[in-house]
Protein backbone atom coordinates (compact mmCIF):
# COMPACT_ATOMS: atom_id res chain seq x y z
CA UNK A 1 0.00 0.00 0.00
CA UNK A 2 1.16 3.52 -0.72
CA UNK A 3 0.78 6.45 1.69
CA UNK A 4 -2.62 7.43 0.33
CA UNK A 5 -3.93 3.90 0.71
CA UNK A 6 -2.58 3.72 4.27
CA UNK A 7 -4.59 6.88 5.00
CA UNK A 8 -7.72 5.89 3.09
CA UNK A 9 -7.92 2.52 4.83
CA UNK A 10 -6.47 3.63 8.19
CA UNK A 11 -9.69 2.96 10.11
CA UNK A 12 -9.65 -0.63 8.88
CA UNK A 13 -5.93 -0.99 9.51
CA UNK A 14 -6.49 0.14 13.11
CA UNK A 15 -8.75 -2.86 13.65
CA UNK A 16 -6.59 -5.74 14.85
CA UNK A 17 -8.99 -8.20 13.20
CA UNK A 18 -8.25 -6.61 9.81
CA UNK A 19 -4.95 -4.72 9.97
CA UNK A 20 -2.63 -4.22 7.01
CA UNK A 21 -2.74 -7.89 6.17
CA UNK A 22 -6.54 -7.97 5.99
CA UNK A 23 -6.69 -4.76 4.00
CA UNK A 24 -4.22 -6.19 1.51
CA UNK A 25 -6.46 -9.23 1.14
CA UNK A 26 -9.37 -6.89 0.34
CA UNK A 27 -7.30 -4.96 -2.20
CA UNK A 28 -6.42 -8.23 -3.92
CA UNK A 29 -9.98 -9.57 -3.87
CA UNK A 30 -12.58 -9.77 -6.64
CA UNK A 31 -16.27 -9.76 -5.75
CA UNK A 32 -19.13 -10.57 -8.12
CA UNK A 33 -22.25 -8.54 -7.29
CA UNK A 34 -25.53 -9.71 -8.80
CA UNK A 35 -27.94 -6.80 -9.04
CA UNK A 36 -27.41 -3.07 -8.60
CA UNK A 37 -30.75 -2.42 -6.92
CA UNK A 38 -31.79 -2.02 -3.30
CA UNK A 39 -29.33 -4.60 -1.97
CA UNK A 40 -26.65 -4.22 -4.62
CA UNK A 41 -26.43 -0.48 -3.89
CA UNK A 42 -25.12 -0.68 -0.31
CA UNK A 43 -23.17 -3.83 -1.18
CA UNK A 44 -21.33 -2.05 -4.00
CA UNK A 45 -20.88 1.19 -2.03
CA UNK A 46 -19.33 -0.55 0.97
CA UNK A 47 -17.19 -3.00 -0.98
CA UNK A 48 -15.79 -0.16 -3.07
CA UNK A 49 -15.28 2.27 -0.19
CA UNK A 50 -13.65 -0.50 1.85
CA UNK A 51 -11.18 -1.18 -0.95
CA UNK A 52 -12.19 -4.52 -2.44
CA UNK A 53 -9.90 -4.30 -5.44
CA UNK A 54 -12.17 -5.57 -8.19
CA UNK A 55 -15.93 -5.56 -8.49
CA UNK A 56 -18.01 -7.06 -11.26
CA UNK A 57 -21.56 -5.69 -11.11
CA UNK A 58 -24.31 -7.29 -13.21
CA UNK A 59 -27.68 -5.69 -13.77
CA UNK A 60 -29.64 -5.47 -16.99
CA UNK A 61 -32.13 -2.83 -15.79
CA UNK A 62 -32.18 0.92 -16.17
CA UNK A 63 -32.55 3.46 -13.38
CA UNK A 64 -36.06 4.85 -13.00
CA UNK A 65 -37.74 7.18 -10.54
CA UNK A 66 -39.23 4.37 -8.40
CA UNK A 67 -35.69 3.07 -7.74
CA UNK A 68 -34.37 6.21 -6.08
CA UNK A 69 -36.39 5.66 -2.87
CA UNK A 70 -33.88 2.97 -1.81
CA UNK A 71 -31.28 2.21 -4.50
CA UNK A 72 -28.76 4.63 -3.07
CA UNK A 73 -25.95 4.07 -5.53
CA UNK A 74 -28.00 5.85 -8.24
CA UNK A 75 -28.46 9.60 -8.76
CA UNK A 76 -31.20 11.65 -10.44
CA UNK A 77 -29.02 12.29 -13.46
CA UNK A 78 -28.63 8.52 -13.95
CA UNK A 79 -32.31 8.03 -14.77
CA UNK A 80 -32.57 6.05 -17.99
CA UNK A 81 -28.97 4.86 -17.66
CA UNK A 82 -28.13 1.18 -17.14
CA UNK A 83 -27.89 0.52 -13.41
CA UNK A 84 -24.53 -1.24 -13.72
CA UNK A 85 -23.00 1.80 -15.44
CA UNK A 86 -24.66 4.24 -13.03
CA UNK A 87 -23.20 2.26 -10.11
CA UNK A 88 -19.78 2.23 -11.73
CA UNK A 89 -19.84 6.03 -12.07
CA UNK A 90 -20.89 6.59 -8.44
CA UNK A 91 -18.24 4.18 -7.15
CA UNK A 92 -15.55 5.86 -9.26
CA UNK A 93 -16.41 9.11 -7.47
CA UNK A 94 -15.81 7.46 -4.09
CA UNK A 95 -12.86 5.20 -4.74
CA UNK A 96 -11.29 5.43 -8.19
CA UNK A 97 -8.72 2.78 -7.25
CA UNK A 98 -11.34 0.06 -7.38
CA UNK A 99 -11.65 -1.59 -10.76
CA UNK A 100 -15.35 -1.92 -11.56
CA UNK A 101 -16.66 -3.99 -14.46
CA UNK A 102 -20.21 -2.85 -15.18
CA UNK A 103 -22.14 -5.55 -17.02
CA UNK A 104 -25.52 -4.26 -18.20
CA UNK A 105 -26.90 -7.69 -18.88
CA UNK A 106 -29.32 -10.13 -17.40
CA UNK A 107 -26.97 -13.04 -16.84
CA UNK A 108 -27.94 -16.64 -17.46
CA UNK A 109 -26.40 -19.60 -15.67
CA UNK A 110 -23.59 -20.21 -18.17
CA UNK A 111 -22.56 -16.55 -18.05
CA UNK A 112 -22.78 -16.57 -14.26
CA UNK A 113 -20.48 -19.55 -14.16
CA UNK A 114 -17.84 -17.78 -16.23
CA UNK A 115 -18.09 -14.65 -14.08
CA UNK A 116 -18.09 -16.49 -10.75
CA UNK A 117 -15.07 -18.57 -11.77
CA UNK A 118 -12.98 -15.39 -11.77
CA UNK A 119 -14.34 -14.08 -8.46
CA UNK A 120 -13.40 -14.82 -4.85
CA UNK A 121 -16.91 -14.28 -3.52
CA UNK A 122 -20.43 -13.81 -4.89
CA UNK A 123 -23.02 -11.43 -3.43
CA UNK A 124 -26.57 -12.03 -4.56
CA UNK A 125 -28.82 -8.99 -4.51
CA UNK A 126 -31.21 -10.23 -7.18
CA UNK A 127 -34.95 -10.02 -6.75
CA UNK A 128 -36.18 -13.34 -8.10
CA UNK A 129 -35.87 -17.04 -7.37
CA UNK A 130 -34.79 -18.03 -10.86
CA UNK A 131 -31.63 -15.92 -10.58
CA UNK A 132 -31.03 -16.86 -6.94
CA UNK A 133 -31.15 -20.56 -7.74
CA UNK A 134 -28.89 -20.15 -10.78
CA UNK A 135 -26.37 -18.21 -8.64
CA UNK A 136 -26.55 -20.91 -5.96
CA UNK A 137 -25.97 -23.78 -8.41
CA UNK A 138 -22.94 -22.00 -9.85
CA UNK A 139 -21.49 -21.29 -6.39
CA UNK A 140 -22.02 -24.91 -5.32
CA UNK A 141 -20.29 -26.20 -8.46
CA UNK A 142 -17.35 -23.80 -8.12
CA UNK A 143 -17.26 -23.94 -4.28
CA UNK A 144 -17.42 -20.13 -4.13
CA UNK A 145 -18.67 -18.44 -0.95
CA UNK A 146 -22.14 -16.96 -1.51
CA UNK A 147 -23.63 -14.10 0.50
CA UNK A 148 -27.35 -14.09 -0.10
CA UNK A 149 -29.77 -11.33 0.86
CA UNK A 150 -33.46 -10.57 0.48
CA UNK A 151 -35.61 -7.63 1.49
CA UNK A 152 -39.32 -7.18 0.87
CA UNK A 153 -41.92 -5.16 2.78
CA UNK A 154 -40.37 -4.96 6.29
CA UNK A 155 -38.76 -8.42 6.21
CA UNK A 156 -35.09 -9.00 5.61
CA UNK A 157 -32.94 -12.12 5.37
CA UNK A 158 -29.21 -12.68 5.07
CA UNK A 159 -27.28 -15.93 4.88
CA UNK A 160 -23.76 -16.95 4.01
CA UNK A 161 -23.18 -20.23 2.22
CA UNK A 162 -19.60 -21.36 2.64
CA UNK A 163 -19.88 -24.28 0.17
CA UNK A 164 -16.27 -25.38 0.70
CA UNK A 165 -17.11 -28.16 3.13
CA UNK A 166 -19.03 -31.33 2.33
CA UNK A 167 -21.51 -30.61 5.12
CA UNK A 168 -22.19 -26.96 4.19
CA UNK A 169 -25.84 -26.24 3.40
CA UNK A 170 -26.66 -24.33 0.21
CA UNK A 171 -29.44 -21.89 -0.70
CA UNK A 172 -31.46 -24.71 -2.20
CA UNK A 173 -31.31 -26.72 1.05
CA UNK A 174 -33.11 -23.74 2.61
CA UNK A 175 -35.46 -22.85 -0.25
CA UNK A 176 -35.97 -25.89 -2.51
CA UNK A 177 -36.61 -24.87 -6.09
CA UNK A 178 -39.89 -26.76 -6.22
CA UNK A 179 -40.84 -25.49 -2.77
CA UNK A 180 -43.60 -23.14 -1.75
CA UNK A 181 -41.47 -20.01 -1.50
CA UNK A 182 -43.05 -17.53 -3.88
CA UNK A 183 -41.47 -14.63 -5.62
CA UNK A 184 -42.51 -11.54 -3.72
CA UNK A 185 -40.98 -8.66 -5.60
CA UNK A 186 -40.54 -5.11 -4.39
CA UNK A 187 -42.23 -3.89 -7.56
CA UNK A 188 -45.52 -5.37 -6.37
CA UNK A 189 -45.20 -5.73 -2.62
CA UNK A 190 -43.48 -2.55 -1.51
CA UNK A 191 -40.28 -2.34 0.46
CA UNK A 192 -39.21 -0.18 3.40
CA UNK A 193 -36.32 1.91 2.05
CA UNK A 194 -33.75 1.51 4.86
CA UNK A 195 -34.42 -2.23 5.10
CA UNK A 196 -32.55 -2.71 1.82
CA UNK A 197 -29.72 -0.64 3.28
CA UNK A 198 -29.60 -2.74 6.44
CA UNK A 199 -29.67 -6.06 4.61
CA UNK A 200 -27.20 -4.97 1.91
CA UNK A 201 -24.86 -3.56 4.55
CA UNK A 202 -24.94 -6.88 6.43
CA UNK A 203 -24.12 -8.64 3.16
CA UNK A 204 -21.15 -6.30 2.64
CA UNK A 205 -20.00 -6.86 6.23
CA UNK A 206 -20.16 -10.63 5.81
CA UNK A 207 -18.25 -10.46 2.53
CA UNK A 208 -15.46 -8.41 4.12
CA UNK A 209 -15.27 -10.94 6.96
CA UNK A 210 -15.14 -13.88 4.56
CA UNK A 211 -12.40 -12.19 2.51
CA UNK A 212 -10.26 -11.19 5.51
CA UNK A 213 -11.03 -14.15 7.77
CA UNK A 214 -12.13 -11.75 10.52
CA UNK A 215 -14.59 -12.95 13.15
CA UNK A 216 -17.32 -15.49 12.60
CA UNK A 217 -19.51 -15.21 9.53
CA UNK A 218 -23.16 -16.16 9.11
CA UNK A 219 -22.03 -19.35 7.34
CA UNK A 220 -24.61 -22.02 8.04
CA UNK A 221 -26.95 -19.52 9.64
CA UNK A 222 -29.88 -17.45 8.42
CA UNK A 223 -30.41 -14.00 9.88
CA UNK A 224 -34.05 -12.86 9.92
CA UNK A 225 -34.90 -9.24 10.54
CA UNK A 226 -38.31 -7.67 11.09
CA UNK A 227 -37.83 -3.95 10.58
CA UNK A 228 -41.30 -3.16 11.95
CA UNK A 229 -40.41 -4.42 15.42
CA UNK A 230 -36.63 -4.40 14.84
CA UNK A 231 -36.39 -7.96 16.05
CA UNK A 232 -33.44 -9.93 14.75
CA UNK A 233 -32.89 -13.63 15.10
CA UNK A 234 -30.56 -16.16 13.56
CA UNK A 235 -31.38 -19.78 12.95
CA UNK A 236 -28.96 -22.61 12.21
CA UNK A 237 -29.24 -24.11 8.77
CA UNK A 238 -28.80 -27.81 8.21
CA UNK A 239 -27.70 -29.38 4.98
CA UNK A 240 -30.50 -31.28 3.28
CA UNK A 241 -28.99 -34.69 2.52
CA UNK A 242 -31.50 -35.00 -0.34
CA UNK A 243 -30.77 -31.55 -1.79
CA UNK A 244 -30.57 -31.99 -5.59
CA UNK A 245 -28.03 -29.18 -5.86
CA UNK A 246 -25.39 -29.80 -3.20
CA UNK A 247 -25.87 -33.41 -2.14
CA UNK A 248 -23.14 -35.68 -3.41
CA UNK A 249 -25.08 -38.83 -2.58
Ligand SMILES: [Zn+2]
Nearest residue numbers: 170173243246
Ligand atom coordinates in the same frame (compact mmCIF):
# COMPACT_ATOMS: atom_id res chain seq x y z
ZN1 LIG B 1 -28.21 -27.84 -0.87
